[in-house]
Amino acid sequence: MIPAPFDYVRPADLDEALRILTEREGEAKLLAGGYSLIPLLKLRLAQPGLLVDLRDVAGLDGILWTDDSLRIGGRVTHRRIRDDEGIAARMAVFHDAAGLIGDPQVRNRGTIGGSCAHADPSSDWPAVLCATRATIVCRSAAGSRSVAARQFFLGTFQTAIEPTEVLVEIAVPLPKGRAGSAYRKLERRAGDFATVGVAVQLRLGDDGRIAEAGVGLTAVGEAPFAATDAEAALTGAEPGEAAFQAAGEAAAAQSDPADDSHGPADYKRAMVAEMTVRALRAAAERSTTPQGGPQ
Amino acid sequence: MSTQHVALTVNGEAREADVEPRFLLVHLLRDVFGLTGTHIGCDTSNCGACTVHVDGESVKSCTMLAVQADGAEIRTIEGMADGAALHPLQQAFWDQHGLQCGFCTPGMIMQAAWLLDQNPTPSEHEIREGISGNLCRCTGYVNIVKAIQQASGQLETGESAPVEAAETIEAAPAS
Numbered sequence: 078m079i080p081a082p083f084d085y086v087r088p089a090d091l092d093e094a095l096r097i098l099t100e101r102e103g104e105a106k107l108l109a110g111g112y113s114l115i116p117l118l119k120l121r122l123a124q125p126g127l128l129v130d131l132r133d134v135a136g137l138d139g140i141l142w143t144d145d146s147l148r149i150g151g152r153v154t155h156r157r158i159r160d161d162e163g164i165a166a167r168m169a170v171f172h173d174a175a176g177l178i179g180d181p182q183v184r185n186r187g188t189i190g191g192s193c194a195h196a197d198p199s200s201d202w203p204a205v206l207c208a209t210r211a212t213i214v215c216r217s218a219a220g221s222r223s224v225a226a227r228q229f230f231l232g233t234f235q236t237a238i239e240p241t242e243v244l245v246e247i248a249v250p251l252p253k254g255r256a257g258s259a260y261r262k263l264e265r266r267a268g269d270f271a272t273v274g275v276a277v278q279l280r281l282g283d284d285g286r287i288a289e290a291g292v293g294l295t296a297v298g299e300a301p302f303a304a305t306d307a308e309a310a311l312t313g314a315e316p317g318e319a320a321f322q323a324a325g326e327a328a329a330a331q332s333d334p335a336d337d338s339h340g341p342a343d344y345k346r347a348m349v350a351e352m353t354v355r356a357l358r359a360a361a362e363r364s365t366t367p368q369g370g371p372q
Numbered sequence: 373m374s375t376q377h378v379a380l381t382v383n384g385e386a387r388e389a390d391v392e393p394r395f396l397l398v399h400l401l402r403d404v405f406g407l408t409g410t411h412i413g414c415d416t417s418n419c420g421a422c423t424v425h426v427d428g429e430s431v432k433s434c435t436m437l438a439v440q441a442d443g444a445e446i447r448t449i450e451g452m453a454d455g456a457a458l459h460p461l462q463q464a465f466w467d468q469h470g471l472q473c474g475f476c477t478p479g480m481i482m483q484a485a486w487l488l489d490q491n492p493t494p495s496e497h498e499i500r501e502g503i504s505g506n507l508c509r510c511t512g513y514v515n516i517v518k519a520i521q522q523a524s525g526q527l528e529t530g531e532s533a534p535v536e537a538a539e540t541i542e543a544a545p546a547s
Contacts, residue, residue: 078416079394080394082392082394084374084393085439108437111436115417115436116417116435119416130440181502181504182417182431182432183432185430186429186436268505
């Protein structure tokens, strides 16, 4: 399969990339790893007039820690996130999800920013960003703005990013105190898009109860979303089976899956409940370590 | 449609071409450079038959534009053997009968080579996970896994699966 013709440029820096996006607004598409975009080009579902390759643009591939946040550059590959020991120890939900995306070759090339901007409704990162209450930093020639992940994913392949913006960074707030997180994905075959994906984060208060909960779901709606009813069911509860089962049922009730080749909607709803419980168990177990890492 | 000039290194040799931006890396390797060892299987980045190394990372060359590889170092299956001497992975696939039709083999060997670069002594589980982006429709993967174990020094070279299978068949009573 051969894509339709397009022009191709490789700007030297972000300013040049932003200028091109402004000049060719609506016509240009950004290219990072290409593992979301090139399949669409080959199927001719996307036919942009111009591809702007971010390969030479510096400043998009950092993994940085501040006192209260983890900041991941838009062009960081899934593999680098998977291999990052700090992320494995402190934000395990990112480690979990990165290892479940596609296959090794896809993880070598595909990027977190590209995946989020592409916004496949079954992709893994959006659920993680919703659960961890991350923000997405978008830059245009006019300046930067931060969009909460929960407001960023609008629909199937639709996000809040403007055609003149580059997704430069994902900022993840670090939970204070005892916390744990996990991602659990049901897939038909290794490397498939999720049938159901559930990302969770729990922060425990001094009394051992759940002080704050984040639950993000993927593949069971037009866009990934935060299962706010499940979060409400968890907040203030003792971390344990009763609360986890209640949260699973709330997440299932809030999901709106479609019947498709992955299974009928009622099956998927049942799987949302089960995968939510499994993710919560893992997150609770991890929250017993001081930094929220795997045991 | 305008073309772009790309200059890259393929198996240690400097190569150049003028290509349309929409031209895929796998077509550059096969149709322009004549390196047809890299196969096109599914053409949708599922099967891994087109796996090559780009700057040391395994990638699916059906899902990469040739212009993205400008300036890169590429390694394909043709770059594995040292003259007449097979690469240890090629020898191991031979010894362990890690192929039947052979279509997936170039991609499988390139992915295995990347895996062993990352992890010289992978467990069986790590091998299976490492080749999870490469589909084989003949072997059932058992002998492929054995071949990678042999190449990583975790299996004796003489421990050949096909020989054991042949003995089993001979020992079976004639029906």
